[in-house]
Amino acid sequence: MNPNSFDPDEGDLPDDDTPHRPSKSALKRAMHELQDLGEQLLAMPDSRLDRIEMPERLREALAAYRTTRSFEGKRRQLQFIGKVIRSVDPEPLREAVAAFQLGHAHDALALHEAERWRAELLADDKNSVTRWAEQFPDTDLQQLRTLVRNARKDAAAAPEQRSGRAFRELFQFIKKAQADAAKDGGA
Helix, strand or coil, X not given: CCCCCCCHHHCCCCCCCCCCCCCHHHHHHHHHHHHHHHHHHHHCCHHHHHHCCCCHHHHHHHHHHHHCCXXXXXXXXXXXXXXXXXXXXXXXXXXXXXXXXXXXXXXHHHHHHHHHHHHHHHCCCCCHHHHHHHHCCCCCHXXXXXXXXXXXXXXXXXXXXXXXXXXXXXXXXXXXXXXHHHHHHHX
């Protein structure tokens, strides 16, 4: 008889002290999570991967995935990456991936904020420069007004005559002012 089976007629209940191994489905879920972690690591740039402490075998597996061309080869290499991650502690890798993804979210949020400021400054609202000066007091307001005026002039021109340069310059000015304010506020 199978030692892992339980026969209710025997009257012996399995001991609660014996460790139960996880089900096959739970093991598969865990392996798929590690493969997903491997995919997230592959999405990171090499410069970020170099800063993460990981075994050389995992670095080689990630590099081999990037050089593999066939779909089936990539699938099998991803499984291998998951297998290699099983042998190490995945938490530092998860933390590094989360920090990378959070950084992207902050960058996207900053770009959306810059786009919002540009749209607000280009609107015919007279108070937008005042609100800008209140939030970013260290910026050169004369340069800001010049950039806004040039961008408005460019927007008023016929579509064939627009260069878009003034929009880009205003956007870069806004991004720089936001970065400077974040640097001063974070220091």
